[in-house]
Amino acid sequence: MIKFLYIFIALFLFGCQGMPSKKPPIHLNPNMDDVERYDAQEKQFFYKNDDRTKRNPIEGTIPYGFYKDDNPEFYLGKNSEGEYLNKVSEILDVDKDFIKRGQERFNIYCSVCHGYSGVGNGLVAQNDEYNVIVTSILSETLDDKSDGYFYDIISNGKNNMKGYSGQINEEDRWAIVTYIRALRYMKDNDNE
Numbered sequence: 328m329i330k331f332l333y334i335f336i337a338l339f340l341f342g343c344q345g346m347p348s349k350k351p352p353i354h355l356n357p358n359m360d361d362v363e364r365y366d367a368q369e370k371q372f373f374y375k376n377d378d379r380t381k382r383n384p385i386e387g388t389i390p391y392g393f394y395k396d397d398n399p400e401f402y403l404g405k406n407s408e409g410e411y412l413n414k415v416s417e418i419l420d421v422d423k424d425f426i427k428r429g430q431e432r433f434n435i436y437c438s439v440c441h442g443y444s445g446v447g448n449g450l451v452a453q454n455d456e457y458n459v460i461v462t463s464i465l466s467e468t469l470d471d472k473s474d475g476y477f478y479d480i481i482s483n484g485k486n487n488m489k490g491y492s493g494q495i496n497e498e499d500r501w502a503i504v505t506y507i508r509a510l511r512y513m514k515d516n517d518n519e
C-alpha cells in the first residue's frame with residue numbers, strides 16, 4: 328500500500344515540476360477541442376467539381392432580414408412596376424419627430440457636400456482639391472421629382488455621389504427625404 332503512495336507522490340511531484348517544456352501538454356480529455364474544420368480559401372473535398380470552401384448560397388436563399396419583395400415601395404422607393412413612390416406619407420407616418428430625425432441624418436451624412444441648407448456649398452464642394460460639382464437639392468431640375476426618386480438617389484447615388492444604403496437604413500433614408508421636402512418648402516416660401 329505504502330508503495331503506491333510513494334508512486335503517487337512521485338508522479339504528483341513530476342507532474343508539477345514547473346519546468347518549461349517544448350512538448351505539447353498531455354491532453355487527456357480532448358473533448359471537441361481540435362475538431363477538423365476548413366479555413367477560408369482552403370480547398371475542400373466534400374463537393375466534387377468545385378473545390379472551394381466558401382460555398383455560394385443555395386439558389387433562392389435569402390439571409391434573415393433581407394426579404395424585400397413584399398414591400399418594394401419601402402425598400403426600393405418603387406412599386407413592382409418600377410414606378411417611383413410619390414409621397415413618403417403613403418407608406419410611413421410623417422410627423423415632426425420624423426422630419427427632425429431626417430434633419431439630424433441629413434446634417435451628418437449630406438451636409439458635407441450639399442451644405443446645411445442643401446444648396447450645394449458643403450465643405451467638400453468648397454474645397455477645390457476634390458473637384459466635385461454638387462447639385463443643389465433646391466434646384467429647379469428636381470422640381471418634378473417624387474419622394475421615391477430622392478430615396479433612390481440616397482440609396483444608390485448618382486454619378487459622383489455614391490449611394491448611402493450601406494450606412495443609412497431604410498427608415499432614416501425616408502426621414503431624410505422628408506427633410507429635403509422641408510428644405511425645398513422653405514425655399515419656395517422665402518425661407519420663412
Ligand code: HEC
Nearest residue numbers: 436437439440459460461462480481485486487488491503
Ligand atoms: C461626397 C459628396 C456628397 C455627399 C456626402 C452627398 N451627395 Fe448628393 N450629390 C453629390 C454630387 C457630386 C451630386 C451630383 C451628381 C451628378 O453629377 O448628377 C449629388 C446629387 C444629389 C442629388 C440630385 C440628384 C439629381 O437627380 O440631380 C440629390 C437629391 C442628392 N445628391 C441628395 C443627397 C443626400 C440626401 C445626401 C445625404 C444622404 C447626399 N446627397 C450626400 C455629392 C454628395
